Amino acid sequence: MFNVRSSAGSTSVSPLLAALAGLMLLAAGCSDSGNDPVTPPDTGVPTAGAPTGVTDSSFTATWSAVSGATGYRVDVSQDSLFGSFLTGYSNRDAGAATSLTIAGLTAGTRYFYRVRAATAAGISANSNVIGVTVRTSVAQVSFSQDVRPLLVQFGCTGCHGGTSGLTVGTVAGLLAGGIQSQGPVVIPGDGAGSILVRKISPSPPFGSRMPQGGPFMPDASIVIIRTWIDQGALNN
Numbered sequence: 001m002f003n004v005r006s007s008a009g010s011t012s013v014s015p016l017l018a019a020l021a022g023l024m025l026l027a028a029g030c031s032d033s034g035n036d037p038v039t040p041p042d043t044g045v046p047t048a049g050a051p052t053g054v055t056d057s058s059f060t061a062t063w064s065a066v067s068g069a070t071g072y073r074v075d076v077s078q079d080s081l082f083g084s085f086l087t088g089y090s091n092r093d094a095g096a097a098t099s100l101t102i103a104g105l106t107a108g109t110r111y112f113y114r115v116r117a118a119t120a121a122g123i124s125a126n127s128n129v130i131g132v133t134v135r136t137s138v139a140q141v142s143f144s145q146d147v148r149p150l151l152v153q154f155g156c157t158g159c160h161g162g163t164s165g166l167t168v169g170t171v172a173g174l175l176a177g178g179i180q181s182q183g184p185v186v187i188p189g190d191g192a193g194s195i196l197v198r199k200i201s202p203s204p205p206f207g208s209r210m211p212q213g214g215p216f217m218p219d220a221s222i223v224i225i226r227t228w229i230d231q232g233a234l235n236n
Contacts (some may be wrong), residue, residue: 044066044067044068044069044117044119044124045066045116045117045124045125045126045127046063046064046065046066046069046072046098046115046116046117046124046127047063047064047127047128048061048062048063048113048114048115048127048128048129048130049062049063049064049130050062050130050187050188050189051113051130051132051188051189051232052099052188052232053101053232054132054133054134054135054188054189054230054231054232055134055135056107056108056134056135056136057103057104057105057106057107057134058101058102058103058104058105058134059101059102059105059111059132059134059189059232060099060100060101060102061074061076061099061100061101061102061113061115061130062098062099063098063099063115063127064098065098066117066119066124068119068120068121069096069117069118069119070096070118070119070120071093071094071095071096071117071118072093072094072095072096072097072098072100072115072116072117072118073091073092073093073094073115073116073117073118073123074089074091074092074094074100074113074114074115075089075090075091075092075113075114075115075126076089076092076102076111076112076113077089077111077112077113078109078110078111078112079112080112080129080131082112082114082129086102086111089102089113094115105134106134107134107135107136108133108134108135108136109133109134110131110132110133110134111131111132111133111134112129112130112131112132113129113130113132114126114127114128114129114130115127130189131189131190131193132189132190133189133190133191133192133230135227135230135231135232136227140231140234140236141224141227141228141231142228142236143171143228143233143234143235143236144236146224146228147224147225147228148169150217150221150224150225151168151169152169154200154211154215154216154217154221155211156168156200156210156211157169159211159212160177166185168185168196171233171234171235172235174186174196174233175188175233183195186229186233187229188229188232188233189229189230189232189233190229190230191225191226191227191228191229191230192226194226194229196225196229197222197225197226197229200216200217200222200225201222202216
């Protein structure tokens with residue numbers, strides 16, 4: 001117990017009441033100024049997908065939908081770290097769609113894109129980054145007339161006609177296939193980064209060069225397959 005002296009005399013106050021009074025005074029002196037940091041809400045992050053419709057001047061960026069998203073923001077750059085942005089594509093509002101056509105590009109140039117979701121809670125973190133090489137102004141490579149004959153000629157379809165879940169004789173099979181933890185066999189728009197191209201090239205990143213034991217594809221044949229992938233790995 002302790003005494004508080006007032007003009008009316010001494011009044012005894014319990015320690016509990018004194019502590020409560022102190023807390024009230026502290027709260028009164030710490031009102032919210034509106035400048036305190038706020039923890040960003042977990043809004044869900046979209047997953048950027050493979051580009052479609054790659055031409056010599058455009059491609060369509062795609063991504064997964066996020067529950068509750070009211071729109072999406074897209075960045076496009078020639079720098080994978082996004083130190084700069086393509087004019088008109090810095091935080092570009094794509095509306096509620098899950099794709100956006102990027103136009104006015106330079107043939108043969110590599111671009112990168114990422115996406116964020118906008119919800120009532122705020123803007124999400126960035127998605128993964130997707131790279132795409134806009135095709136050069138060359139004739140369109142055909143899977144049925146140019147690529148598949150090479151895969152047949154060098155024995156690829158004989159070894160991978162469904163073995164280990166990989167079918168290379170069809171576009172659908174190539175797009176669906178994967179090699180353990182190494183990733184997808186074909187990444188549309190990214191021939192150089194696709195496992196199919198890396199495995200038929202000298203010094204593959206894992207395992208033996210394909211076709212196993214040779215004869216190996218000449219550089220000109222590898223270029224045809226890489227170009228087909230760079231052009232979007234179309235089922236043509």
